[in-house]
Each structure stands twice: as structure tokens, then as C-alpha cells.
Amino acid sequence: MDEIVSNQHTLKEHWTLYKRMLKSVHHNPARFNVDPAKLRPFEKLLMKLQGQLLDGMIMQSCVEQLFDEHQMYVTKNAYFAEEFAYNIRVLFAQIEPKIGDPSEMDHRLQYVGICGLYVLHFQIFRVIDKKVFKQLWDVYKKIPTITLTGNIMWSPNQFLLRSLSPHISKILDKRSQGNVANFTQTYLQNKVQTVIREVQQYYVQVCSWMIRMESGIGAANSVVDDLTSKCSLFIQGLLWAHNISHLVKTVMNIHAYANKPLTKTAVLALCRLIELLKSIEATFHRRTMVIAESITHIVQHLQFMAMSAVNTAKKRIISDKKYSDKRLDVLSALVLVENSISGPPTKERILIAKLAMAIGSQMKAFREDELANFRNILMKMEVMSDLRGKLKKACDCSFVYWHRVIFPTYVADRYEHAVDAHRLHYMFAALADCVTPMRNSRHLESNEDLLIAFYHEIEDNFDEHLLSPLCRSVETNLRLSIHQHLQVGEMNPFKSSMKDQTHFLKMKPIRIFHRYINVKEHVTHYLDKTFYKLTTVALHDWKTYAEMRNLAAQKYGLEMTEGHLPTQTLEQGLDVLEIMRNIHIFVSKYLYNVNNQIFVERSSANKHLNTINIRHIANSIRTHGTGIMNTTVNFTYQFLRKKFFIFSQFMYDEHIKSRLIKDSRYFKEVKDENNQMYPFDRADRFNKGIRKLGLTPEGDSYLDQFRNLISQIGNAMGYIRMIRSGGLRCCSNAIRFVPDVDDIINFQELCVEENLSEETQNAASNLDNVLGNLAKNFAEGTEYFKMLVEVFSPEFRTSKNMHLRNFYMILPPLSLNFVEYSIGCKEKLNKKNKVGAAFTDDGFAMGVAYILKLLDQYQEFDSLHWFRSVRKKYKEEKDSVRRAQAEDEKLVQTGSLTIKRLETYQREFDLLYYSLSSARIFFRADKTAAEEQEEKKEKAANDTDESELISTPQEVPSNVPAIQAPPPTKNLPAITA
DSSP: OHHHHHTOHHHHHHHHHHHHHHHHHHHOTTTTTOOHHHHHHHHHHHHHHIIIIISSOHHHHHHTSOOOBTTBOGGGOHHHHHHHHHHHHHHHHHHGGGTTSTTOSSHHHHHHHHHHHHHHHHHHHOOOOHHHHHHHHGGGGTOSOEEEETTEEEOHHHHHHHHHTTTTTTTOOHHHHHHHHHHHHHHHHHHHHHHHHHHHHHHHHHHHHHHIIIIITTOOSSHHHHHHHHHHHHHHHHHHHHHHHHHHHHHHHHHHHHTOOOOHHHHHHHHHHHHHHHHHHHHHHHTHHHHHHHHHHHHHHHHHHHHHHHHHHHHHHHHOOOOOHHHHHHHHHHHHHHHHHHSOOOHHHHHHHHHHHHHHTOTTOSOHHHHHHHHHHHHHHHHHHTHHHHHHHHTOOGGGGGGGGGHHHHHHHHHHOGGGGGGHHHHHHHHHTTHHHHHTOOSSSOHHHHHHHHHHHHHHHHIIIIIHHHHHHHHHHHHHHHTTTSOOOOOOTTTSOOOOTHHHHTSOOEEETTEEEOHHHHHHHHHHHHHHHHHHHOGGGHHHHHHHHHHHHHHTOOOOOOOOOOOSSSOOOSOHHHHHHTHHHHHHHEEEETTTTEEEESOOSSSSOOEEOHHHHHHHHHHHOTHHHHHHHHHHHHHHHHHHHHHHHHHHSHHHHHHHHHHHHHHHHHTTTTTTOOOHHHHHHHHHHGGGGOOOTTSOOHHHHHHHHHHHHHHHHHHHHHHHHHHHHHHHHHHTTSSOTTSOOOHHHHHHHTTOOHHHHHHHHHHHHHHHHHHHHHHTOOOHHHHHHHHHHHHHTSGGGGGGTTHHHHHHHHHHHHHHHHHHHHHGGGSSOOTTOOSOOTHHHHHHHHHHHHHTOHHHHHHTOHHHHHHHHHHHHHHHHHHHHHHOGGGHHHHHHHHHHHHHHHHHHHHHHHHHHHHHHHTTTTSOHHHHHHHHHHHHHHOTTOOOSSOOOOOOOTTSOSSOOOOOOSSOSSOOO
16 A cells, blocks of 8 residues: 555645645635634644555554553564564465566565565564565565556565664665665666567467467376376466566566666567467467366366375374374364365365464474475465466456557557557457456546546557558558559569558457457448548549459458449539529630530649530539520520620721721632632731731730630530530430320329319329420420521621621631641640640631521632632642652651641641531521521411420610621720730
8 A cells, every 4th residue: 555655646746735725725714714723623634644644654554553452462472473483484485486486476475475474573573583584685686676566566675674674774784775776777677688588488388388278188198197287287377477477567667667768679579478468368268168177177186186195194193102282283283174175175275274284284294295295286276276366367467557658659560560460459458457447446536437538548549550551551552553554663572561451451350348449341431431532522533443442352352332423424514504604704614526515624723624515414404494594595695795796896897807808809800710719828828917917915816816706606606505405305304204205194184084182183284284394395495596596697687787798708717727726736635734735626616607607608608619729729739749759859758747737737627627517507507598588488377376485585675786886996906916
């Protein structure tokens, strides 16, 4: 108790603070509402408690009490004093050889008791046996300190010095006292140096013992040999447990007591000893059935051997015919020993046998070897009768609680050496031994709080130093394996360490107190969570993570859960509402592909480009309803009005208008000479000459900006086309559950016939209306292109917009500008810096086809035979290069590059021609405005009752033209020279 209290520094500090607070109360009792008369007795009580409990005088007060009372003078009883001293000498003679010996069990604690008895003997009789004292003092040469419990260390030398001073000053000099401290330092250094070698020896010996426990039981020739072998084997395991326990506790506690750090190597060696300790306990547990069957037979055999030894002694006493009271007492003691041994070997019976044997061993009833053999048998019997209890004490690792700072180092080392992953179970079993002392704690209101805090500390350390690194390592390994086709660095196992983490994943669940941690399931959950989150962030990586799941199952045996994420099948992309509200941004940031009917983002800061296709639009329409389609068309109409105003301004500019009139006259003059084809050189001069009018800071000319304007108009029309296709797809998906679209049942009529309730009839009526609308939308749809042509074309063709009549003349230089731009964008795809790279821009062809339809200039443009002129131009240039190659061999390589460039330009012009031809189909380019008007009149006469399915966009009042001619200006407002 004295040692425990002296080690509680917190208790002492709080006790001092409490006394200090009492002084404050004493000076001002009214403030604390305390009666001053009660303070003085309370202070005396505190001083008494401090003297009895906190000053280290519990033991001293116990042995210094008066034992002489009622005319019984213990201090003057010479016979008792002599017997007392004799027993101390005998007990010490039996215990001292065992201390530090491989056959030691709990002899150290018995030595503590002997020291206490010696101090008691001195306090009663005031006699110091110098020889016994010297023997007790010199035990430090074997063990300098003894662990009482947990981290409480007890020094026998300090205890004797404190309890017997100053009476031993003549016996003990200062040099002897100094030798104790020096030896403790030397002992600690030697143990640290030899602990690794001792661990290896213990490891081999314990493994050998475990093998014999697992396989060698029952291999003896006879029953007696079998019982003897089993008894020796069980006791040997117990001895290993005691030896290892003493070594670990002593080294750890001395380091903590001396406040000296342990090296990492020493820490890991001590942890290995703790594992061996719990492995011994686990081996006994595994062989419980065999041990339970053998224990009774072993005890009976030991009883037989003990009784045989007692009978031999009895015969020796009886053979002497001389009668005496002493001989009778010895014989009676031997009979008592027989009676005690013959029954069940309880603690009480064994204790009685020992006491009786103290008398029975007198008068030379036993020879020395017989007495030693009997004591050995009695010791075995005592061990076998309480094997489980003694094993539990020997393998108790509750002291680890006070040294839990080593746990992070141990776990980190186990992660580095995954081969021995199963050893973790033993360490956690050692930590579980700390639970019982914590449940017995009384310093907290609830000891569960202490348990929870300890559990979280262990769990956090385990997660930080093993689980989290393991999860990251498995994830990294899966990523490197999946991306082996990339340059992921060198993975040579001879140069870089390659860890096999499967040992952790094959472990059984680890028990931490009342819970279990399944490492395999933890890693699986981590990968599931990580893959799911990363897939939601970047859905395009779903396939990569699916492959990683499959690899995890094959390589690590992890049964992962499918994410069940919509692998971009149901992905909505940009919402229709967002595009509608920001149509001006959308048409400038996205590029249209007329054949695949898809929009591709022009550029992005991410490693991928967003796309929008019919599926995304259909999903948005399904989300917001079909009414969003008309609203989108109306927004697009408003956007086109603004763009056409800029378009009109450009065409009204004097530089552009005059140049187009000049080109028109020139073509009329030379078309017969050029086989009705517009000259390529003329368009090329226009494209290059317009740069003289000025450039933007980005280097774009007027024609570049005009091309961008037409592309944006075309993108808007492409978006309208996608809206219609998405609406049809949404309707088709909704109506696919109707068995026959041409013959839809009228549910309201059926409900009326069956006389169902009014609510049911109303519901049936609503269903009929929904099905009817779906059928109409699915069968017809709405011609949005036709609407947008009809709303703008009248104003485009009026006399107020005569400056637009030569628009078709700007298309040759404009198409040449577009081809140069397109080739430049495609060449950037193969460069490291992909700013401005693109592979499609059909918005230009869409915009040209739409404007030609509005101006009714398809025939005028076709009359230019522009694409025939382009093909002729490039054919002539290629023929010229080939002739030059034939004349001069030095020009072969240069000529080949030139021909390749000319073919690239020809291919781009062909692509533009195909895209333009496709776009013209949407606007019925086969008919002129007059022919369409005539067809419209005939249709109106035949189908006077036909009406549009979906309302037309909001039209502008008749007095506000769609395009107004701007006032005359000499310079373009958008660009400064």
C-alpha cells in the first residue's frame, strides 16, 4: 500500500491543493459559509489521515503496534522469538535459490513476505540477525527490484533501510548502499543488451514446448510415464510463463521507474515476449480437453507418491521401540499429513499438510533427499490442483496498460512485417487483460468511461498505424496494377520492397475487448466507399473502378459491393433550363456535330470534355416536362434576333457591301470564261485582304468574327434540332408501355360502362388525355425549324434589307476562312498545348444553310459552283507539283509535303460540303420560296381544319421588324483597326 500511494503523484498534488484550499477557507470562512469552530477538528482529521495513509507509514504503523496485552508478553517470549527467527531462516533458505532461476514461480513475492516478517521480528524483539540481514540484503545481486503489481516497483534494500534505520548503521556502510544503485544501472544495461538473445532463446524453447503440447501428449510407454511426462510438460509451460513475465515486467518497470527510454529494438523484443506469454496461455486453452482428462489422474499419482514417502517415514518412526511424547507428536503429524493428502487437494488441505510436515519432518523421519522429493511432490500437487488459476496469474498482462505507449511502435512494426500478422491476436489478448483491473477502479463515477477511453485510444492507434496504411497500400497496388500500361515507375521487387498484404486480409477477426475488428471487411468497406465517392465525382472512371473491384476479388479475395451508379447511362449532363438561360454562353462554348447530333465542349480546365446528346436532353425534358420545349424555342428566338442584328450590321458596312457588289459584278462578267465557277483566287484575295481592315487583340479579322457569329447561329439551330429529337425520344420512352399506339382504349368509357365512382372516372379521363397527348406528340412532333424560318424569312426578304441580297457572295471567302480555321484546330489536337483544339464545328454549316434559307439564296449560291471550283484549283496545283517533281528529283520530298497539305485542304472542303448538304435537308433546300408558298396554299385548301400541335414561338408585333437596317457607318463597331 505504501508503494502504491507513493507512486500516485496526482493524488499527492491534489491533496496539497486541497490543503491549500482549506487554508483559504480558514482565513475567510464567511465567504464559504463554513463554521470556523468545525475547521480545526477537520484539519486535525486530515493530518491524521495523511500520517496514516499518505506518508508511507502504513507498514510501519502495522508492525509498531503493541502486541503485549492481558498479561501476554509477546516481546519477552524467547521460545517464540527463536521459532520465529528459525522459520524465517528456513523459508528464506527454500526461496532464495529459486529467485532468478528457471524454476522460479512466485518466489519473488514470497521473498517480499519474508522481508516483511524480518522487519516484524525486529520490531517485536528488537534483535537483528546480522547473517540473515546480510543474506536478505544481497538478494539485489540477483534482482534489484521486484514488481508488486502493475507498474509498482519495490526495492527490498530501500525497504530494509527505511524500516531498520538507524539500527543497521553498524552492519551496513555507505559503500554497500551505493553498490545497490550501481548494480541496478548495470543490471538494466545488461538486460537491454541481452534481451534480444534471451527472446530468441525463449522463442525456440516455447515453440518446442508448444509442439510437444500439440503432438507429444500420450506418447509414453506406460501409464506412469505418461502421467509423469504430462505433469512435467504442464509445469514446464507454467515455468516459461513465469520467467517471461518476470523478465518483461522487470525491464519495462525499471526503465519507467528510472525514467530512461527504451530503444525500438528493445521495445519490439519485449513485445515479442508478451506474445509468447499469451501464446502459452492460448496453447493451454486449446488443449483444455486433454488437460482436463489428465489432471485428476496426475493428482492421484502424486498423492500416491506422497503417501508412499510418508509411509516410509512412519515405518522409520514406528520401528524405534522407544516411546516418547515427541515421537508420538511426530507420528501424529505424519498421520495428519496422510489424511490431508488422501482427500481432494484443496488449498486448505495442502496448507495443513505443510504445517503438519513441519513437525513430522523432525527426529530424522525423512532423509534430506526424501524431504526434498516430498516437497517437490507437494509443490506439483499444489500447481496441478490450481493449474488454471496459476496460469492466469503467470500470463496476466494487465501491466501493459501502464506501458501502452509502446503499442503504436509495435503496430507499425507489424505492418512493416506482414508475414507474422497473426501475432496481433496475442498482443490484443494482452491488452484485454487490462479490462478486469479497470472494471475494479473506483476513482471515476463510472468505470465504463475509463474502458471507453482506453478502447478508443487502442482503436485509434491501430487504425493510424496499420488499418489506414494497409487500406492505402491495397488501393495503390490496385491502381498500379490497373494502370500498368502507363509509366507508373519501376516496380522491381529486387530494388524496391514489395509487401504482400494478403497476410492481414487472411487473419481472423481481431477481438478488442467486447468488439471485433475484421481487417478484411474493413479494407473492403474502405475500397467500396472510396470507389463509390470517386465514381460519383467522375462518372467516366466507372469502368476503371469496376476493373479494380474485379482485381481486388482475384488478388486479395475481397468481396466488394457493386456501386450501382448510373455509368453515364442516366447522366443528365447540362440541364435544359441552364442552357436556355445561358444560350449565348452555350453556343460559344460548345461545338456541334451534325451527324452524331452531339455538342462537345470547346475547352475545359479538367482532363475531360463535357458532351450533350439526345439522351441528356430527353432526361431533362422528362424531369421538367414537355412544356420546357416551347420555352426553349422562345428563348432561342430572342437570341437569334440579337445575333441577326449584328449580322445585318456587318453586311451593311460599306467595306463589306461594296466588296460584295464588286465581286458579284465580276462573277457575272467572267462566269462564262470560268465554266460558271467562282474563281478560287478571288475568294483567297478577299480572305487575306479583309485583314487589312483591322484585327482584334487575339488576332481575329472581321471575317473570323463573322464566321464565329454564323457558327453560333448554327449552334442555336442545332440545339433546337436536339430539343425536338429529345422530345420525341422522351415521348417514345413514355409511350412504349402502350400496347398499340394506333388503337388506344378509352378508359373513361370503360369506367362509365362499369358504373365506377366519379373519382375513378376523372382519373380515367386524365389518363386518356395523357395518352392522347403522348400519341400526338409521338406521331407528329413539332417542326421548329419551319417555324423559325417562317418567323424570320419575311423580314429578311423585304426591301429594307436589300443589303443582305449579296450574302451568298461572301460564302466562298468565308468557307475558305472556315477551312483554314478547322485545319488549325485539328492540328492542335496532336500538340502538347491543346488550347483551341477541336475536331468538329458543324455549327458553321448549319448557320450558313439556315441563313441561305431565310434569304432564299440556295440557287444563287449553287450558281457559283464554288466547291467544283475548289476541287479544280487543288487538282491543278497537285498536277503542277507532280510535274515539278518529275523534272527535278530534289523537289520530291518538298512536293510530297505540298501534295499532302493540298489533300488536307481538299478533304476539309469536302467535309464542309457534306455537312452543308446535310444541313440544307433540314430546311428543304430543294424548293424556292415561291414553290413553298404555292405548296402551302394547296395544303391550306385541302386541310382547312388542321392545326399545329404545339404553339409557335412568341412573334414580334408586326410593326417591329425582326431585323432593322442600321444607320450607314464607315467602320465596323465591333472591331477597331
